Amino acid sequence: xxxxxxxxxxxxxxxxxxxxxxxxxxxxxxxxxxxxxxxxxxxxxxxxxxxxxxxxxxxxxxxxxxxxxxxxxxxxxxxxxxxxxxxxxxxxxxxxxxxxxxxxxxxxxxxxxxxxxxxxxxxxxxxxxxxxxxxxxxxxxxxxxxxxxxxxxxxxxxxxxxxxxxxxxxxxxxxxxxxxxxxxxxxxxxxxxxxxxxxxxxxxxxxxxxxxxxxxxxxxxxxxxxxxxxxxxxxxxxxxxxxxxxxxxxxxxxxxxxxxxxxxxxxxxxxxxxxxxxxxxxxxxxxxxxxxxxxxxxxxxxxxxxxxxxxxxxxxxxxxxxxxxxxxxxxxxxxxxxxxxxxxxxxxxxxxxxxxxxxxx
Numbered sequence: 001x002x003x004x005x006x007x008x009x010x011x012x013x014x015x016x017x018x019x020x021x022x023x024x025x026x027x028x029x030x031x032x033x034x035x036x037x038x039x040x041x042x043x044x045x046x047x048x049x050x051x052x053x054x055x056x057x058x059x060x061x062x063x064x065x066x067x068x069x070x071x072x073x074x075x076x077x078x079x080x081x082x083x084x085x086x087x088x089x090x091x092x093x094x095x096x097x098x099x100x101x102x103x104x105x106x107x108x109x110x111x112x113x114x115x116x117x118x119x120x121x122x123x124x125x126x127x128x129x130x131x132x133x134x135x136x137x138x139x140x141x142x143x144x145x146x147x148x149x150x151x152x153x154x155x156x157x158x159x160x161x162x163x164x165x166x167x168x169x170x171x172x173x174x175x176x177x178x179x180x181x182x183x184x185x186x187x188x189x190x191x192x193x194x195x196x197x198x199x200x201x202x203x204x205x206x207x208x209x210x211x212x213x214x215x216x217x218x219x220x221x222x223x224x225x226x227x228x229x230x231x232x233x234x235x236x237x238x239x240x241x242x243x244x245x246x247x248x249x250x251x252x253x254x255x256x257x258x259x260x261x262x263x264x265x266x267x268x269x270x271x272x273x274x275x276x277x278x279x280x281x282x283x284x285x286x287x288x289x290x291x292x293x294x295x296x297x298x299x300x301x302x303x304x305x306x307x308x309x310x311x312x313x314x315x316x317x318x319x320x321x322x323x324x325x326x327x328x329x330x331x332x333x334x335x336x337x338x339x340x341x342x343x344x345x346x347x348x349x350x351x352x353x354x355x356x357x358x359x360x361x
Contacts, residue, residue: 013065024062025032028052028254032246042170044246046319048253049166056260064255067152072251073219073314075240078203079248080220080317080327081227082239083193095329099292099336102308105289108341109134109310111117112285112349117157121274123150126349132278133345134310135337152263153271159259160275166256169319173302199236204224217338224317224331225231235338244325245295245321252318281312283327299329307333 018216025296031051041177056062113132116124127150130140144151191199215221230236286308293304303326306316313334320330327339
């Protein structure tokens with residue numbers, strides 16, 4: 001009876017935790033608004049991420065609690081699903097070819113980045129392979145701990161890749177003239193209160209189901225699937241208010257930037273050149289495959305760039321939302337990459353990494 005009572009007891013967050021969360025949100029909001037006012041591409045997410053990242057590197061303990069992170073991911077998923085249309089769904093036929101090329105690009109990028117880290121920076125094979133794997137950071141971290149790899153180095157390389165992509169991709173697409181530098185309004189109407197309630201209920205239900213079956217990025221993809229079905233079938237019209245989407249984008253940016261709160265400046269500086277060099281190799285490989293897809297298919301260039309970018313799913317889908325890029329195409333490809341990395345990386349590490357005897361020693 002005491003165990004049941006204890007499990008039902010709600011523990012309020014500490015004062016320090018609340019202040020840290022508030023500080024994170026204030027800094028993220030300020031950075032996002034500065035970028036938005038300056039009319040910079042991807043303003044809310046990029047500005048929030050950069051502001052929080054700088055503050056975290058400077059020593060501020062910035063963090064977002066799980067409940068707030070999950071809320072932001074659900075809002076992002078609903079917003080992504082609200083732009084789904086029958087026209088977007090008609091393009092699914094091109095996916096098998098591009099997903100196949102993405103799988104090849106993922107393997108080439110992983111081996112290219114790991115080779116660079118081994119030859120130029122003297123990393124061991126296991127650490128180099130894990131650092132070179134694009135995405136699936138939680139799985140990579142678990143493998144790194146199990147195999148005795150260089151966890152701080154892997155964290156710096158993986159985090160810097162996401163940070164650079166999130167900040168640079170909007171700029172690159174805007175300069176190339178394939179994405180607007182201004183933040184677009186994604187929907188012309190706001191859903192009615194009843195439709196919003198229906199969206200929220202369906203999204204939470206779908207997210208919880210995916211979470212039960214351990215589906216990757218369950219909160220975001222569950223909400224996105226539910227919202228896509230409701231909008232695609234015409235059962236719901238309109239989407240979230242612009243300010244709610246803005247909150248989601250600022251939250252994602254703050255979440256990415258807060259990753260630096262776990263890193264010491266000495267650790268970051270010590271692995272910075274490795275991170276930048278590895279990133280350059282990964283981008284070079286991805287660029288080749290983006291060119292192949294752009295030349296051989298009818299998929300929009302901006303869609304291909306974001307879909308093939310070796311970044312985190314939540315960050316890339318947030319960019320798809322703010323840059324008016326096909327979220328179904330981007331989501332399908334980043335989910336596929338997550339599956340490739342999750343399935344293939346343990347095997348790659350087992351075959352090419354250090355032996356378990358070396359790890360135990």
